Amino acid sequence: MAEVLGVFDTATKSVDGQLTLAPNTVAWAVNDSLEEPHYYQQRVAPDVSFIGQWTPRATVGQTAGVEYENNVGPGVSGWTVSNNVSASNYLGNGGTHTEPGYAYVVQGIWQRTMDVQAGEQSVFSVHCNSHGCGNWNSGYDLFELDSSAGSDSVSFQPTTSTLHMNLRGTNYQFSPQAFTAGTINAGTVNATTLNGTVGAAQLPLFGASGTTHSPGAVPDPGATAGTARYLREDGTWSVPAGSTGGGQTGSGLPSGVAPIAGATADYDFLQGSGSVLTDISGNGNSGTLGSGAAAPQWIPNGLSFTALTQSVSLPASLNGSQGWIFSVYVNPLTQVALASNQYSMILASTLGPSGLNLLYQDLGLQGSAFSPSSYSGGSAQSSCTTLVAGFHVFGYILGVSGTSTDHFYIDGNECTRGGGTSAGFQTSGNLVLGSSPSGSFNGSGFYGNMYRAVAFPTLNAAQMKLYSQQLTSDAASRGVPLVPALAPQPAPSLFAIGDSITFGIGVTTPWPSLLNLTNQQPYVINNYGIPGAKARRDGWFRS
Incomplete structure (x- = not known):
């Protein structure tokens, strides 16, 4: 293949004539070769000044550049680098050429790459790139920053006025609508509105009223005309007992509590009177109190x-409920109660x-210590080894018959x-x-107060933990003592608990009455004589 450099014109006897x-x-x-067109290439560049010095350089400031003096006004641009080639010559704008790489390059070691005085x-x-401000490809990077993880960037999208940062693959975004980030660490946040799910524990704005209470945020009570309500520390709003609005009257105890979602039945024991124990779950599983002497007694904060x-x-x-939770106060051991119970x-x-x-x-x-247990199918199934007294929330999750165990x-907290x-x-x-009411259990029952009882079709350990805390908070809001209260004695006292040292109940001269301790202040003997009671110390029982 040859390239035509010139044509001999026979008429003028000269070279560079026209070739027709x-x-x-x-x-x-098939298999014809196609030659890519040749383009004439040439390198055209401005002069480059090479400045070198072998002798020591003084520390006096020295610069190169353009200095304007005397009359400098609006028409002056200090330094301009301009690519005046039409944008249509380049890819993305209808052309076939690739854009030149850099308009301004600084290389080498410098303390500061650029030192500027702020303009007025x-x-x-x-300004926007060659695609304008309103196209899909109008966005551009403001900064591209090398890092040990690769390259981070700060970019701007003029179509939405959005500033975007990508730091090690994590995205942050500022837009007219919001600042978007995965995690925000701030000393102080001043906000008018917080959207999304925010837990009370994340906004500890409301102080606790007691050592057993927790701080929390204050929810919106809503607009209910004519009803005076107050905020409970479990996050619910209640109407004071005996009040229909306009202020708190009566006992000051809540007239209702928030039902637990998913419960088959939820009893709050706050009806105060009557023969019906109301199911507040909305499932209609209300209970019926016994009649006459078989009826428990209503108290201001529960059922006794x-x-x-x-x-x-x-x-x-x-009957088919797998999970049960009870908020109760168990009366302490007494001679009369334990003798027959x-x-x-x-349940x-x-x-x-x-x-x-x-x-x-x-x-x-056999009745001499308190802990959760189950008796069903005609025999004792299993029991907990942790002993308790006073107020507690007891939880039971039933197993599958003959396959798994009760918990x-x-x-x-699950006990052994x-x-x-x-x-x-x-x-x-x-x-x-x-x-x-039946069989050998007839005559056994419960001594104490009930404040809440909830039944569930299914229940797991995590839910048991959550709902037990809710029932504890509910009881505390009613003024129920969560820890045993000290009972001051009017005089030094000696307590004889078990019956093995009294030789039975009701004897004429129980053994403690025969004591005569010397060198003591006057003391009082309290003979309980509880059958089967044992004092536990260091893992051993002694009756």
Whole structure:
């Protein structure tokens, strides 16, 4: 292949005449080669000044550049680098050329790459690129920063006025609508509105009113005309008992609590009177108090069981509940109570021992110590080894009959248990709170106060923890003492607890009465004589 450099003109006998070409009518054939057109290339550049010095250089300031003096006004631009080639010559604008690399390059070692005095209007005026400000490819990087992880960037999108930062793959964005970031660390945040889910514990703005309470945020009570409400520390709003608006009257106790979502039945024991224990879950599983002497007594903050015949009958629809949580105060051991309450229970069955019975006593100690346990299917199934008294939240999660075990919880924490597999749910009859009406359990029941009882179709350990804390907060808001209160004695006292040192109940001269301690202040002897009671110390029991 040859390149035509010139043509001999026969008429003028000279070179560089015109060359006339005939049309190319030859058809393309398979494997014909196609030559890429040749473009004339040439390097044209301004002068470069090479400045070198071998002798030591003085520290006196020295510069190179352009200095304007005398009359300098609006028409002067100090230094301009301009690419006056039309944008249509370049890729992306209809052309075929690639854009030149850099308009300004600084290389080498310098303390500062640029030293500028701020302009009277601006330091930098950044205009849109060759695509304009309103196209999909109008965005550009303001800074591209090398890092040990690669390259970070700060970019701007003029179509939305959005400043975007990408730092090690994490994106941050400033726009007219919002600042978007995964994590924001700030000493002080001044905000008018916070959107999204914000937990009360994340905004500790409301101080705790007692040592057992926690700080929290204040929710919006909503607009309910004619109703005076107050904020409870469990995050709910309540109407003061005995008040229909216009202020707090009566006992000052809440007239209701927030039901727990997903519960089969939720009893708050705040009806105050009547024979119905209302189910506040909305499922209609209300209970019925026993009649006459079998009826527990309403107290301002719950329901008090003072006799072993007292009970509340629950509907049979609760027989299949897997989880139960009870907020209760267990009366301390007394001679009369323990003498007949062989099976201390919170939830009993009309089927007696063959049904489901949730107890609060250690089955191995026969009523002389309190801890969660279960008795169903005609035998004791399992019991917890942690002993308790006073106020607690007892939790029970039933296992599958013959397959898995029952699980017991005290204040949301699972306790070590012993025993076999679960007997499962009760399939007939119905359940009762307090006294069992049938079989060998007849005459056993509950001594103490109930403040909340909740049944669930299913329940797991995490939910048990959460709901137990909620029930504890609910009881505290009603003024229930969560820890035992000290009982000052009017005189030095000697307490004889178990019956093995009294030789039985009701003897004429119990052994403690024969004591005669010398060198002591006058003291009072208290003979409890509780059958089977044991004092526990350092892991040992002594009766």
